[in-house]
Amino acid sequence: MDNPLEQYQMIAQEILDDYVRYQPSRGNIELQAIAQNNHYLLISFGWQGDRRVHSTIIHLRIVDGKFWVExxxxxxxxxxxxxxxxxxxxxxxxxxxxxxxxxxxxxAIT
Structure with missing residues (x-):
């Protein structure tokens, strides 16, 4: 692939796709992958017993040809x-x- 941005977008999406297949072993937790504007997120939400679960597991960005692991x-x-x-x-x-x-x-530093 000649376009580095497209290559990195594909890599980010592959990584999210790998993680979203994981099913948490406890609770009624759902994983959702979100990709938009070179932001790639994996969030979890649901219930573990009486406790509400809602968190960002992965936030990855592509900025100026680099991956920023947020x-x-x-x-x-x-x-x-x-x-x-x-x-x-x-x-x-x-x-x-x-x-x-x-x-x-x-x-990288920046």
Whole structure:
């Protein structure tokens, strides 16, 4: 694929599709993948006993040719999913870290 943005969009969608297949083992929880305007989210919602569940598990953005990992509540880590799909570390921003702390990682700062 010649267009890097389209390639990254496809990668993001594949990752969401993989995670949305997971069925939580407890409670009546539904997972929903949402993709719009280069934002990719996986949310969970429902009930676990008497407790309401509604949270963002993954928030991934594509900005200026890089993946920005805004939120990652997965066990393995979405960053590893990106690396497994040959996304270079300098095209991954760990946005959940403070900008000053990002320089301590092996990944892009901005």
């Amino acid at each position: 939120r990652d509540e997965t066990e393995e880590g979405i960053t590893q999913d990106l690396l497994d799909r040959a996304v270079p570390k300098d095209n991954i921003v760990l946005a959940f870290y403070h900008p000053e702390d990002r320089q301590l990682t092996e990944f």
